Amino acid sequence: MGKTALAHGKSWSDRIFDALVFIIVLLVVVITIYPFLNVLAISLNDSIDSVRGGITIFPRHFTWDNYIKIFTFSGLITGFKISALRTIAGTLLGLFSASMLAFTISREDFQGRKFVSTFLALTMYVSGGLIPTYILMKDLGLMNTFAVYILPGIVSAFNVFVIRSFIDGIPYALQESAKLDGANDFTIYWRVILPLAKPALATISLFLAVGQWNAWFDTYLYNGSSESLTTLQYELMKVLQSTTAGSGGDYRTNLVTSTVNQVSPESIKMAITIIVTVPILLVYPFLQKYFVKGMTLGAVKS
Template sequence: MGVVNRDAPVGRVKQSLQAKAPQDRILEVIVYLSMIVVTILTIYPFLNVLAISFNDSVDTVRGGITIWPRRFTLDNYSLIFTYESLITGFKISFLRTVIGTIAGLISGSMLAYTLARSDFQARKFISIFLAVTMYVTGGLIPGFILMRDLHLIDTFAVYIFPGLVSAFNVFVIRSFIDGLPYALQESAKLDGANDFTIYWRVILPLCKPALATVALFLAVGQWNSWFDTYLFNGSNESLTTLQYELMKILQSTTTSANNSQDAANMAERMTQISPESVKMAITIIVTVPILIVYPFLQKYFVKGMTLGAVKS
């Protein structure tokens, strides 16, 4: 009897699996087809840009380059290194990325630690105080006026100061600290450590996964931003960033048609003659640093994104 009972459902499952097979096979086809389409849609543009950047710039005008250069050359890249503004841009972008990331990590983790302490009196107030900034912002012009009043226009500090404390990053780190065993802090406290020592010696070393996530967010944000340069430092050639310079070069065809006065600008005139291949080479230079880093941090940021979204 036991045998019959055990066999019956198995038989039914087998049967139903076979019966449903065509429907599931269609699903399977749709799934794998869409994966191929997504992969091509995502990767092709980058491969195309890469191929054009290695292609002879005169030859590129003929069109028809897909994912392989027709007349291979490195000239486009060597030409870039003669652009003074791009060298400065690279230095400034690098500096703001390094300084902005370190400063953001320290401030974010310190604040996050205090908010993760359930006995901290001001915890609730500070949490709400921070959360509000995620939804209410003063806007473009009040922000601009503030930077002017603080004399931050035409300074490097304007890249670091306004975004130093980000509510989202604080919440990501805090949720991670929440998940650590409290006993560690207790024992450190019994050993006579003060709260700062606990943060620095106990919490920070354990937070590496969360810090890696936030470091990636900060670094990508710093490296990729161009609008603050446009708004605050656009006229100061020694402080412009790589993204801003790329923006000027890529937009140059439109701006030249748009506004002929711009042609008077020396930098503009130089960039207007940049051929397609050179533009694409600059695009690659600007993009590559981040593309090298992100796959290695994948397991961290996936976790960090999930934590941040759940908590905030």
């Protein structure tokens, strides 16, 4: 390169470079978003017409029929309720526990600090595995209960450490002056730390809520046989696997009896996919500015 490149074609090569970068990134954007638009279009298209194929991102014969039809599936209504319930309960409890633990281990004067943080950190590296966990849930009497969705995930070491590194950035003098005013440690946590840690809490609540909303395997493993505790993701999984003779049916035999075995038409599947995805799309724009910060924070400090 050197001087000649600078003198001759700097702006030219720059322009080609810019154009190439733009095209590649645009391609990535299209590949990412197209499948969603395609699914949406098929879900809004007449189901018999869809079989002909050729639908891209616009429905050909627009109809709400597929959506009207899926609201008659009782499993989906129950699933929606349970999924919403576990998302709310799991997020609130998880937020509470993670922020409280984070507060205690952020306090350098706390005697139990080292023990608590080591005890937590170890859980990030070693886990008991699928079957010991399954047996534990069984022994604790959590099979076929709503509690099995909430209890095991209440404390997550990763979330604790993300919030803790945020709390570390809050000036300690604030806690000190609250203490001089006669506040105890719980009041400091509740009145001083929680309001100031809002950005970190927003990030963690997004992680928790998405995790809860998207979970399906715990339903499959622990609650597969109780229809009143089904979740939306699990229902979608059963419907999607109904045509592919999927691995699902294979492993399920000894665990649960599958209820949906009739083959659902493509458009119905797509409509359920959209229903399952929409709640995430709704909260996504509001929380976007937080999670980028939180993600960076967690990765750098932990």
